[in-house]
Amino acid sequence: MxxxxxxxxxxxxxxxxxxxxxxxxxxxxxxxxxxxxxxxxxxxxxxxxxxxxxxxxxxAVGEHSTEEPGFTAKVTRELDEKDAIAAAAAELVEPGAAVGLSAGTTTWRLAHRLAATPRLTVVTNSLAVADVLHTRGAQGRGTTVILTGGVRTPSEALVGPVAVAALRSLNLDVVFLGVHGMTAAAGFTTPNLTERDTNRALVDAGQQLVVVADHTKWGTVGISTIAELGEADVLVTDDGLAEVDQAVLRGEVDRLVVAHTGSGHPGSGQPGSGHTGGST
CATH class of the missing domain: 1.10.10.10 (Winged helix-like DNA-binding domain superfamily/Winged helix DNA-binding domain)
Structure with a gap:
């Protein structure tokens, strides 16, 4: 035994x-x-x-509020969940829109989907996101990619005063924000103080805020809050999030979208439903 x-x-x-x-x-x-x-x-x-x-x-040991795993370390985690979230989030984007994408592995997966959407203007502080849009031929579909300047972080983000200044001059239709963690008390958080300022400027530039976060982000707290839960117009997560936690989020965000992974998570909503709860 x-x-x-x-x-x-x-x-x-x-x-x-x-x-x-x-x-x-x-x-x-x-x-x-x-x-x-x-x-x-x-x-x-x-x-x-x-x-x-x-x-x-x-x-994992050591993943505390100020620890920031590198992009390579995070990119292999929750692959099915991130792909399902990216597919659901891409449905929220119309051709010709001005879109902001924060740095992160979930927004990186979303960039793969958006490369096929024509005539977008994509603003990002992510080197990895910009590279995906370039290599997948988004520019050939009439998409313009604007990469902010700034100082590079372990998560492949460009942050700091240069990035913030660039974002403050822009007006975007929708911003997609990836986060390190989310809780009812702390909201959407990051372990990087400088990245918080850049992400906040990106949030403020958008008319609509869509947070993309897989179920493992619930209950995780980074040192700095980017936005309160109630600031999200839409939160796209996956069906690995327990139903009790989904209920909490429905009470906070305007609209909760639960992407179905087909992996049989115990927290799953109705299979194939795609969306649950919240007003639109």
Whole structure:
């Protein structure tokens, strides 16, 4: 029995390291054990400093409010969720729109989708987003890409006074914001103080704010708040977010869009529904 427990804990550590964060319910389903068993395993692993136990799950050790994982480290996490979110978010963009895309791996996936939408003007502080639009031929479809200047961060963002000044002079139809974390108390947050100022300027430049965030961002808090939950006109997340947490968000944002991944998450809404809750 002890060996089986250790094998189970090894799997948990591998999942946390690969994904950055996991929920108790997901681990219980994956391992075929009870939530209580998983919580006991997390207690053991937390005492060994192999994971950090948080409300409802666990995160990789050291992922605290000021730690900013690099773009490469984040790009492989929650791939199905980010692709589903990107597909749902792309439906909100009409040809000819002026669009802002913040830095981040979810907005990077969204850029892959938007490359096919004609005649966009895309403003971004993300080197990776700009590269996607260029390599996928967006300019050949009449799209103009505007890249802010600034100082480069580990998340491939350009930040600082130069980026802020450029964004403050613009007026955009819609801004898509990727975030490090979100909670009811702290709102949408980032672990990078300088990136917060740039993201805030991007938010202020848009007539409509769409936040794109997979379910693992719920309950995570970065050191600096970019915007309150209620400032989001639309929040696009995935069906891995527990229904109780979806209910909290429906009460805060104008519209909640839940992208269906088909992965059978325990927090899933109605399969294939695409949208839940909120007024439009």
């Amino acid at each position: 002890s060996l089986l427990a250790e094998q189970r804990r090894d799997v948990i550590v591998e999942q946390v390291r690969a994904r950055g964060a996991v929920r108790v319910s997901e681990l219980a389903e994956h391992l075929g054990v009870s939530d209580m068993t998983v919580r006991r395993d997390l207690d053991v692993l937390a005492r060994r400093r192999l994971v950090d136990k948080v409300h409802g799950g666990a995160t």
